[in-house]
Amino acid sequence: MNQSLIIGQYVPGESFIHRLDPRLKILIVFIFVLVIFSAETWMSFMTLFTLAIGSAIISRISVSYILKGLKPVWFIIALTFILHIFLTREGNILYSFWGVNLYDQALIQGANISARLFLLILMTTLLTLTTTPISITDAVEALLKPLNKLRFPVHELALMMSISLRFIPTLMQEMDKISKAQASRGLDLTTGPIKERVKAIIPLLIPLFISAFKRAEDLALAMEARGYRGGEGRTKLRELTFQKVDLLAAIVFIGIMIVFWLTRT
């Protein structure tokens, strides 16, 4: 079975980045993603690249892992770059062949967008590489807590996320079992026209759904038996604490953001 899917992308480690409070990490990535789109100048891009690549180095995650995380998006980055080159018609013509003109603005804008995409993916990948899914869940719950006042079911959302994480491997194992069982009854998923293949998925999904509902029912009962009654009056084993390293990271980040702001335009 696909091991990487089971534990998400998390790569265990003890680096400075790993140890940061997940709330801070999420906030930093969130702010970073917002500001990427206001970067215009060389200097501002350099600042952002320094931050992103610096974090990647400090996280001590091997380059191959990071590249693997980026793999699905190389294509998109390349495509946006090429589209920009062909579709942008501004600025001076740099070069022209077979009646197609290459404008300098096209090059600049293409590079701009591609760099932004790259930064965005790099930072979010770093977040998932250095933070366990469950910590991300905890952090999301903590960060969204203010929405509780608006009756937004924050605790329930976090619980749903963590139960999904818990059951993804279980359901995948089950899917595996069901597909073998159906294959032994002659179900063919790998050949034939697309329409037939899509139809063949139904005998896999229905047993999976039925068993998932049964599991949900059992789980609800087991949770209730262990005194679960919603988020009220509940404590948490893992309390997120904001420590000195987090303060340090926050200060560094704010510093970089100030530099970015000054060099932005």
Place this chain on the structure above:
Amino acid sequence: MIKFDRVSFRYRDDSSKVINDINLSIDRGEWVALIGHNGSGKSTVAKMMNGLLLPSEGQVFIDDIELTEQNLIEVRQKVGMVFQNPENQFVGTTVLDDVAFGLENLGVDPEYMYERIQQSLKQVSMDGYEQHEPHRLSGGQKQRIAIAGVLAMLPEVIVFDEATTMLDPMGRKDLLQTMKTLKEERGLSIVSITHDLTEAAFADRVLVLNQGEVWFEGEPRQLFAKGEELENIGLEPPFVTKLYHQLKSENITLEREPLDFKELVDELWTLHLKK
């Protein structure tokens, strides 16, 4: 500890009674086996023990306090439950999170949690597995984690609803041994629901349910003495008991009806000497 006073239960107002006017009591430190055919109402009784279901008629008392909607949380802390399917009662993403789940629900101060979790894991011999995810554990190990999760809440009774059914013979033996240790060392009361009469032999007392009524109550030995009658209500007597009755019909009478293989062997090899 747990007392049912003329309890009846129906799932819907217009359906017939699944549990019909039963009285029972479970004492402190006692191991009671609850057996009966499929659909005899065992799980229904179990669910009424910690308020997952409330009786339609009659009352349930836990430590002499009547179980009502108002004291559900205290009751669920005192009466823990372990269910049949090891997979479907594992809530956390890791062992540590799962054992903590009940404590979190009770609102225990996180400072004390780690210690209690450690102690509970040690009691079921699963210390060192804190960071394991459920898909890296066997069914028997998951059942022990379920027990640890209940133990951490410091219960007085644990109800096992066919908790050994989905395990292999080794896993079943280990789990029964764990249950025995808990009873002896922590003085816990144990209610074990089972189809397996061999498992019932571990109990101090056996309750047999038939069609929602208590059909028998007494020591395991007395129950096994019923022989054929057991099969009439859909129960399979253990091998040892069947052999005893077969020997008897061949005019070979053992001095005392054996409960397990050891007793059987002892009876057999001393049989000739006693003549």
